[in-house]
Amino acid sequence: MVEMGKKSATFRFVVLNGRAYVEKYKESIQTRDVFTIWGLLQLLRRYPGKVPDLDLMFDCLDFPVIRKKDYDKFNSTVAPPPLFRYCSDDDSYDIVFPDWSFWGWAEINIKPWNLLLKDLHKGNKRTKWIDREPYAYWKGNPWVAEHRKDLVKCNVSDTQDWNARLYIQDWIRESQEGFKQSNVANQCTHRYKIYIEGSAWSVSGKYIIACDSATLIVTPYYYDFFMRGMMPLQHYWPIKMDDKCRSIKFAVQWGNMHEQKVQEIGKAASSFIQEDLKMDNVYNYMFHLLNGYSKLMKYKPTVPENAVEICSETMVCTSQGFVKQFMEESTVKGPAYVSPCVMQPPYDPQTLNSILDTKVNSIKQVEKWEKDYFEQINQV
Structure with a gap:
């Protein structure tokens, strides 16, 4: 199932005994792949020994591609490949992961998120x-x-x-x-x-x-x-x-x-x-997502034949310009003082449906206000 995602994936990321290996398949838009891999490495630095062995495919393009209709249980005996990316939609199975810019967007000089949050807080006060x-x-x-x-x-x-x-x-x-x-x-x-x-x-x-x-x-x-x-x-x-x-x-x-x-x-x-x-919660999301994903794996990951081992130090040393600067600024300095947050149990169906109904009803309320407003203007 994992290898079925290769045709769309930008890279394959493997964690084995706390060490990271990457096999690249295609060129990425700008440095999306570089900073996504960098973010995964920072997770390993933040929670050393706690990220389990795993094997995943990551697609750095925008559009989800694992369409639900292609894997309808009545029409297909093939299971959908688990493919990670930055967004999805209600018609797709793509697994959603934080985007590269949390660690910096070098091409347009947008700082790593931990620094930018402080700038945004100050900007609000101006x-x-x-x-x-x-x-x-x-x-x-x-x-x-x-x-x-x-x-x-x-x-x-x-x-x-x-x-x-x-x-x-x-x-x-x-x-x-x-x-x-x-x-x-x-x-x-x-x-x-x-x-x-x-x-x-x-x-x-x-x-x-x-x-x-x-x-x-x-x-x-x-x-x-x-x-x-x-x-x-x-x-x-x-x-x-x-x-x-x-x-x-x-x-x-x-x-x-x-x-x-x-x-x-x-x-x-x-x-x-x-x-x-805030970045603490971004890393917690990443940890629980990957931890849950690894529990579904029915095989022990191995290092792909064309993969190379990577670490934060070598990525920084071989980079330059804003890429190097943003990597240095977003480096996790050492292990977190606290363990990852405790994952809360999923919503029960009744609670989840109540939340979804509240969303729908709030939007309908705005649409009614808007309709009434323009009807009143037209009458005048």
Whole structure:
């Protein structure tokens, strides 16, 4: 089953007696594979001797590929291969793992998460929410997906103001100027920030949500490892994918009329990022995921024929530039003083269904408010 995932995998990662081995299959986008492997090595440093033997395949591309329909129990006798990646969706079996940028995104000079969290915390304090621009802000590359191109149509114009201020990111110019305008800690300047997926899930989610600004999330199709733990009207405001402009206009209008409530939403989201998504918990998620995965293995892993042993020291020594810098800044200095957190038992079906119903009902409530608002305007 594991080797069935090879055709899609970027690399194979094996842990054997606390030592790590990697077999690479294809080139990765930028340094995604490098920092993902680096993150796995830091887990081994944080919990030495506690990460069990395992053998896994990792795909560094965005789109999930293990489609549930291909392994329907009524049509197939073949089990789906366990393939790790950064996101999945409700129609796929891909296993979700923290993305590479938690240890740094060298190509656009985004620091490792442990340092960036501190910068974001300081950035939040520079401008109080009430003093921020009373509009919805987004900055990014619209050319990666049709729904992003559609979002740009919601920008302010001579004839219409949808309460959105949208900016196209010029990555070529930014790279030439040292990414001076791309510091995410300096972008907590508007009361509202928009999250919209790119070609699949977008790594920008955690940076956007970390501002005290209320996050307007355009209906997502994909999920990463933490966003399903966020609740509409508690951590974010839902925006309809098929009617973005009107939905954004209403969200901002409602928020500016209910300042206390929308500030609470922004604060709850940034607290979620600062506390629930701090690196201690990222490593705990990784540990429990890999520990649970290893318990399912029915064979003892061996070192693949073309694999090489890797360790943190050799990766740092053979790197340079931002890659080397970010590795040094995200290095786990030594074993953790405490054991991994205790995994709580899964939700019982009744509790889980109650949570899911609350999500659905909260979104329906927003849609009703929005519908009533525009009906009232049209009557006037």
